[in-house]
Amino acid sequence: MIPERHDTVKQGPNANQGGSRTSSSYSSQRWRHVGWFFAATVLASFLLNEIWEMAQMSAYVETAGESWKSTLGLCTLAAVGDVGISLGVYAASALAAGDLYWGLSGHWSHYSIAAVLGLVSASLVEHAALAAGWWSYTERMPVVSLLGAGVWPLIQMTLLPPLTFLLARWWANGRATKGDS
Numbered sequence: 001m002i003p004e005r006h007d008t009v010k011q012g013p014n015a016n017q018g019g020s021r022t023s024s025s026y027s028s029q030r031w032r033h034v035g036w037f038f039a040a041t042v043l044a045s046f047l048l049n050e051i052w053e054m055a056q057m058s059a060y061v062e063t064a065g066e067s068w069k070s071t072l073g074l075c076t077l078a079a080v081g082d083v084g085i086s087l088g089v090y091a092a093s094a095l096a097a098g099d100l101y102w103g104l105s106g107h108w109s110h111y112s113i114a115a116v117l118g119l120v121s122a123s124l125v126e127h128a129a130l131a132a133g134w135w136s137y138t139e140r141m142p143v144v145s146l147l148g149a150g151v152w153p154l155i156q157m158t159l160l161p162p163l164t165f166l167l168a169r170w171w172a173n174g175r176a177t178k179g180d181s
Contacts, residue, residue: 037104037172041090042083044167048160049082050075056152059141082160085125089117089161103165104172111162122157123147 053075057063063071093114094100102110126149129135137143141150 033104033172033175034101036175037168040168040171041086041103041164044171045083045086045160045164046079048164049086049156050079052152052156052160053078053082056141056156059138059150059152061136061138064138064140082157085118085121085157086161086164089114089121089157090165092117103169106165106169111165114162114165115158118157118159118161119154122154123149125157126150126153 054068054071057066057068057071057075063074090103093110094102096113096117097110127147130137130148137150141152143150144154147154
């Protein structure tokens with residue numbers, strides 16, 4: 001026997017709660033809520049990762065000693081890539097949770113899954129990029145020899161995706177409470 005799910009957030013954007021709302025108006029509100037969540041996810045991920053990238057630029061040979069203005073373009077490109085990684089972490093977490101909309105009502109275990117997936121992603125990206133010669137570390141980057149990756153990007157992708165999803169949830173739920181105005 002499969003237990004019924006009563007949490008409307010986990011039932012998806014087409015779920016109808018009944019009451020005085022029509023199915024189409026509820027569906028429209030639900031999709032806007034989901035849309036706000038993903039828009040906030042992209043924005044929060046970009047901003048958090050842009051700040052992180054700029055803060056760690058002295059730990060990479062390619063940007064060490066450069067002014068923030070001269071590294072802004074490179075760090076922005078890296079932050080855009082980080083947004084892609086964060087969205088991939090969300091998608092993989094949704095598969096693990098069995099719920100595409102877990103970010104709107106996420107349980108701590110979902111955020112833990114996202115943190116672990118972020119760590120794994122960072123390890124793979126750093127290992128591949130170092131092997132390909134895309135970047136290299138200065139002495140300012142502590143390295144986890146077991147993973148063959150720098151500590152700062154590992155921490156970045158372990159902490160920032162779950163934080164991004166929490167911020168996006170807070171913002172999207174606040175928008176839904178205000179009627180998506």
